[in-house]
Amino acid sequence: PIFKRCGHCQATRGPSYSQLQTSDVEWFKRCLGESNVVTDVERLKSFNRDWMKKYQGHSQLLLRPKTTQHVSEVLAYCNERSLPIVPQGGNTGLVGGGVPVFDEIILSTQGMTRILSFEESSGALVAEAGCVLQALDDHVTGHGYIMPLDLGAKGSCCIGGNVSTNAGGLRLLRYGSLHGSVLGLEVVMADGTILDLLKTLRKDNTGYDLKQLFIGAEGTLGVITAVAIQCAPRPASVQSVFLACPSFEAVTKVLGTAKTMLAEILSAAEFLDQHCMRVVEEQLEGVSNPLTDSGTCTAASAAVAAAPGSEGTNKGPACTDSNTTTGCSTSSFASTFDPDNAASSSSSASLQLPPRFYMVIETHGSHEAHDVEKLDAFLEAVMSEGHVLDGCVATSKAQSDSMWHIREVIAEACGRAGSVYKYDVSLPVQVMYQLVEAVQQRLASQLPHRQDILTLGYGHVGDGNLHLNVSVPSGYSQEVQEVLEPFIYEWIQGHSGSISAEHGIGLMKAGALTYSKSLKAIQVMSSIKSMLDPKGIINPYKVVYKQQA
Amino acid sequence: PIFKRCGHCQATRGPSYSQLQTSDVEWFKRCLGESNVVTDVERLKSFNRDWMKKYQGHSQLLLRPKTTQHVSEVLAYCNERSLPIVPQGGNTGLVGGGVPVFDEIILSTQGMTRILSFEESSGALVAEAGCVLQALDDHVTGHGYIMPLDLGAKGSCCIGGNVSTNAGGLRLLRYGSLHGSVLGLEVVMADGTILDLLKTLRKDNTGYDLKQLFIGAEGTLGVITAVAIQCAPRPASVQSVFLACPSFEAVTKVLGTAKTMLAEILSAAEFLDQHCMRVVEEQLEGVSNPLTDSGTCTAASAAVAAAPGSEGTNKGPACTDSNTTTGCSTSSFASTFDPDNAASSSSSASLQLPPRFYMVIETHGSHEAHDVEKLDAFLEAVMSEGHVLDGCVATSKAQSDSMWHIREVIAEACGRAGSVYKYDVSLPVQVMYQLVEAVQQRLASQLPHRQDILTLGYGHVGDGNLHLNVSVPSGYSQEVQEVLEPFIYEWIQGHSGSISAEHGIGLMKAGALTYSKSLKAIQVMSSIKSMLDPKGIINPYKVVYKQQA
Numbered sequence A, B: 001p002i003f004k005r006c007g008h009c010q011a012t013r014g015p016s017y018s019q020l021q022t023s024d025v026e027w028f029k030r031c032l033g034e035s036n037v038v039t040d041v042e043r044l045k046s047f048n049r050d051w052m053k054k055y056q057g058h059s060q061l062l063l064r065p066k067t068t069q070h071v072s073e074v075l076a077y078c079n080e081r082s083l084p085i086v087p088q089g090g091n092t093g094l095v096g097g098g099v100p101v102f103d104e105i106i107l108s109t110q111g112m113t114r115i116l117s118f119e120e121s122s123g124a125l126v127a128e129a130g131c132v133l134q135a136l137d138d139h140v141t142g143h144g145y146i147m148p149l150d151l152g153a154k155g156s157c158c159i160g161g162n163v164s165t166n167a168g169g170l171r172l173l174r175y176g177s178l179h180g181s182v183l184g185l186e187v188v189m190a191d192g193t194i195l196d197l198l199k200t201l202r203k204d205n206t207g208y209d210l211k212q213l214f215i216g217a218e219g220t221l222g223v224i225t226a227v228a229i230q231c232a233p234r235p236a237s238v239q240s241v242f243l244a245c246p247s248f249e250a251v252t253k254v255l256g257t258a259k260t261m262l263a264e265i266l267s268a269a270e271f272l273d274q275h276c277m278r279v280v281e282e283q284l285e286g287v288s289n290p291l292t293d294s295g296t297c298t299a300a301s302a303a304v305a306a307a308p309g310s311e312g313t314n315k316g317p318a319c320t321d322s323n324t325t326t327g328c329s330t331s332s333f334a335s336t337f338d339p340d341n342a343a344s345s346s347s348s349a350s351l352q353l354p355p356r357f358y359m360v361i362e363t364h365g366s367h368e369a370h371d372v373e374k375l376d377a378f379l380e381a382v383m384s385e386g387h388v389l390d391g392c393v394a395t396s397k398a399q400s401d402s403m404w405h406i407r408e409v410i411a412e413a414c415g416r417a418g419s420v421y422k423y424d425v426s427l428p429v430q431v432m433y434q435l436v437e438a439v440q441q442r443l444a445s446q447l448p449h450r451q452d453i454l455t456l457g458y459g460h461v462g463d464g465n466l467h468l469n470v471s472v473p474s475g476y477s478q479e480v481q482e483v484l485e486p487f488i489y490e491w492i493q494g495h496s497g498s499i500s501a502e503h504g505i506g507l508m509k510a511g512a513l514t515y516s517k518s519l520k521a522i523q524v525m526s527s528i529k530s531m532l533d534p535k536g537i538i539n540p541y542k543v544v545y546k547q548q549a
């Protein structure tokens, strides 16, 4: 009775839901064992709060079932009793989907961490939903494979959460979406029924592909208990480069050239703007630009080391540094790049410009010499066209890790700088960065006194996926929110984009769904929700909830 | 009233459906225009009969709407009047899904052939459902792209039919399933509502991914009117080889080596058995084994031409022939393969064996020299291990076309040899061919007098997808059918396979769905069907029908 209205979604607690009773808790303890039933307020805290510390739930109960059978019994009981639940994996979701809104029971999958099988010949992995992505990647590495997805949160997100959010991540460009790589699922439905769709076959056209419904459903249609997924062969050769570009147009040109010249070995194409670089350097100890501000490598501090790919090319001397998390741990080539080879006017002009954007380009291939040859040719092309001002080629795993580190800690750095409004949007690549500029302008004109607000853009440029972050040192406020929304959503709609590329709808965007989906589509979604969860006990208030009510 | 019971599915004509009236035909003529309404019995014949000539419908009306609006009006009318319809594209489906069972109205998409847009920078194509796959591939070729799927029926199948059957085809291995490459759909639902899901974004996590439901639904949930699909960059270099292997185990070894050594450039791995080769040579004029029976190239008839990849490798003299549809139009290497480089005992032993299997291996890459180098190394490996007895490398597009031709005409050749029972199954690669042998043995023991029956296997071995064909010269018969079914379905179920890898369920396998899907899954499918098509007017008797009744 104390939690009546959600500050984020304006929803009120569902009137048909029961209140949790002591007898319920007793039942859960008998079912799952004492140790898997948590009621301690302190221990519940981190499960009630989301990664961004933006959403705050008020659950009094956390359940940690260890088997599918237990999940089934729990759901059957909750359905019978009309007790709402929220499924939670690693709690790294960024739209408030995995935390309770009111007092929903938290059903954590973190007790379900068994790897069920791995077929060496086909690369099909079957694992329980609570397996952490990194642990699965480590496991399949031992068999010569990699997981088909990779993201900054890999150390804590769970495969069930990944599938439930249809996570995209850093290598979707190469390995495709989970709608293509998930082979099968085991799902417990609202009434406790176990739906066994856990096939490991590459092809299976036997009626409607039901598993697809649960991929990206954000836990509103059922609880995923196990996942079968197609892993990709581990590449024999991985190459990474860090590039500085003078403009966003140059970023898109580099992307186009990478798609053509790196083609089948291109595995990631990421970008960040200069504001991201600044906030990372300011907020995080020991992380700095691998290229200096002036656009060249600080050769003074470095020993010279030849990059494996530098034979026979006109790249400059490489530099290394024993501390791989500080700059210059790589082979830089811009300083001695031969301008005679370049389209000289544009090249010399752009050499004067400060780098406004950075890119991480990565290749996954089976033949190092071939890959390096392709990469060299690509770098020569983008340098000579003036689209790249400067760059570093990683010459070791540690160096490539440190390049990737910069890209991966942006979210964290923004969070340290302030409370972050995060928008994860799809847009045609050409107009993508215009949204960041439009927001910067709007904030400057509407809130001229709030110069402390930091607006920046980064993301998976290879997939047309922009992460727009607005970091507010003084915390979340209605004033800022109203400047941002619905402006951002309308802008996206006006440019044929999507208000959620990969993070999902969750609680954050449930009210904004109409900017990306027609009313008819939302109606069909709601019918599916009602069909599979007639009492609405699984993850209420999320995704299609507003439209239902 | 004349068509009471279907010989294939035992269904009776739905009692709630109306009979077509003259006034209905008049209404359709007013709506679509006279020329798009066909009632002529002769013209209807080919639309009432499926590609295999196994299923025979009795429709008296064919509609050819030209716009989505017209499809919408037609469906609204049919739903109102309870007139059942069957959507039809190119009518190349192989499970009787696209032809009427009784007197359903045929709704052909062949009038909807406009290409709506193509985004050069991203490769996103939007086209009406009736566009023929080959026409789309030709269109995007002009922009440097290829369609992400390719199949033998490409000259007549339509993109709407491809999506509705979730067609796999020859290059799924490389470009993935349509669940990953379809970006958006426009669908007309049973009541005529137009569901606009026609996005062209690579990523769009805004609620349930409704389009996935219609991919592979075989026209039972709605009529697809337009498709947005992600095309792949056209490869700069395509290499094809035709190989002879002594055993199916050798085929699986070659596949494993191809996955490792060709890795990111591998685009197809197909196999056929010796029976396929024989029936193709016997039934089709001018098509013959590019390798001779003795396992060497008939050098006598051929001019010597160097394969582009033969420099620096120890391959033998190549042979070409101006008539590319007869054998030896390629660069053969087995005859002069240096046995000193081979694991000689196994190699010399296997050279004595007759080739029992053939493979077509293809690569798509961006760099010809690299691709050829990888291919050469691969060929040396599989030859030296004794897994390949003989092989040809195509040295021109015409030569590679003639290799592919053999693979692609097997279905046609079988059809000429008799009436064909076609099974399209997924199985773990290791046991795949055992099914063909089990069926051969069963036929031999149960029907010893029927030595004319030809049982053969071929398919997409790279995806674990076997096509098992049983060709019966004297025609379809209950006797043969009863020997084959349920034996084959039970065998597949016992080996964790799928009774339909890519062709679908249609009418043919509606009664066998339980061999691949749990009752609970079938129940959920039926609920979805009832939800989206409450009167059951779209493609009745197919996929989940039996379970509904």
Ligand SMILES: Cc1cc2nc3c(=O)[nH]c(=O)nc-3n(C[C@H](O)[C@H](O)[C@H](O)COP(=O)(O)OP(=O)(O)OC[C@H]3O[C@@H](n4cnc5c(N)ncnc54)[C@H](O)[C@@H]3O)c2cc1C
Pocket (backbone or CB within 6 Å): A051, A086, A087, A088, A089, A090, A091, A092, A093, A094, A096, A097, A098, A099, A109, A129, A150, A151, A152, A153, A156, A157, A158, A159, A160, A161, A162, A163, A164, A165, A166, A167, A168, A169, A170, A218, A219, A220, A222, A223, A224, A225, A408, A411, A412, A502, A503, A506, A539
């Ligand atoms: C630093 C950082 C980087 C990130 N990078 C990316 C990125 O590149 N790409 C990307 O797509 N996302 C990214 N994310 C977002 C997040 O990591 C992903 O959404 C991830 O897939 C969530 O997994 P999780 O286990 O933490 O799920 P949770 O946060 O626990 O839950 C997410 C949603 O899934 C539901 N859910 C969880 N488990 C289940 C289950 N077993 N059954 C049913 N429903 C379930 C929850 O109810 C909730 O709605 C990032 C997040 C962080 C913090």
Ligand SMILES: Cc1cc2nc3c(=O)[nH]c(=O)nc-3n(C[C@H](O)[C@H](O)[C@H](O)COP(=O)(O)OP(=O)(O)OC[C@H]3O[C@@H](n4cnc5c(N)ncnc54)[C@H](O)[C@@H]3O)c2cc1C
Pocket (backbone or CB within 6 Å): B051, B086, B087, B088, B089, B090, B091, B092, B093, B094, B096, B097, B098, B099, B109, B129, B150, B151, B152, B153, B156, B157, B158, B159, B160, B161, B162, B163, B164, B165, B166, B167, B168, B169, B170, B218, B219, B220, B222, B223, B224, B225, B411, B412, B502, B503, B506, B539
């Ligand atoms: C020689 C040959 C080779 C083949 N090779 C392959 C192969 O390699 N891989 C493979 O997967 N298949 C293969 N097939 C099968 C067939 O070509 C595919 O299933 C193809 O996708 C069917 O397309 P179509 O336009 O001919 O559809 P149709 O045969 O007309 O219809 C197929 C099904 O889809 C439905 N349908 C058609 N259009 C629509 C629409 N617009 N909206 C809703 N429902 C619709 C129909 O009702 C029917 O259930 C092959 C067939 C032949 C004859």
